[in-house]
Amino acid sequence: MKAPHLTARVCFANYAALMVLLALTALAARAPLGAWKAPVSLGIAAAKMALVFIFFMQLRYQRGLVRVFALAGFFWLGIVLTLMFADYLTRGWLP
């Protein structure tokens, strides 16, 4: 029996979901969300990226080792951002 793999149907369903999220994010930019604007638009972007990674880039159908490699870049980027903001956010703390 063939291992689970990407199919045309999944491609089209994924595409539909991505377009819905795009419409949502464009609308959200004009909605009165106040302080929630940035988290909402970035959250939707993260969801779109997750859909592309999981389905179009087929991480859904790959083994765990490949998925670890795929996420590694974000781990290191997290280190960059953490150390950078740890510097800037604490600059006023000492006299």
Added chain:
Amino acid sequence: MSNTLTHPAASPYSDREQHAVANHLGMWTFIATEILFFGGLFASYSLYRWAYPAAFVTGSKHLEFWIGTLNTGVLLTSSLFMALADLAVRAGRRGALRWSLLATWLLGALFLGLKFYEYHLAAKEGHVPGAHFRLEVPQAPQVELFMFLYFAMTGLHAAHMIIGLGAIAWLLWLNHRRRLGADHDAPVSMVALYWHFVDCVWIFLYPLLYLVR
């Protein structure tokens, strides 16, 4: 029986599946370096948006919202066709592979056309940082900084798109020479990963640049 691919003296791979996994690990390692490459600019952006939130709103409002939104749709559609190309090569369907690669290429070219048109509009209205910057807004230096990040990030992305278009043209040529098929699909799969990643970069650039309110 062993063949040129599986004979131990001829290949470091134990079987076809392991070879495919090795290809993926290598490609994802490269994508990790790309995440950090773009990540540097994203880090700069994060810092200055944290420091100058109002100026970033002003800058974002001076971008072409509808071109940016349309371009996002164009790239998502190109990813759909690239995914279909991946399916086609693994099914050995050369005709389907050709038109899906062509569609991907044309949508990528459309994206770049719209992008350069946008740059042209920005230049006309004095948004380009440097000697010709002429936006009369509060916090103009910080808005100029936003514009610098806009051109740097979308410019780096556009360079990646141009490379991607070259890679797809190469795949079209390979297909024309009948060098792609169910048992030789790695070029398509790997270029597809690259293309989808470049799409993901834009997926993040879009809200960060166009939707700051």
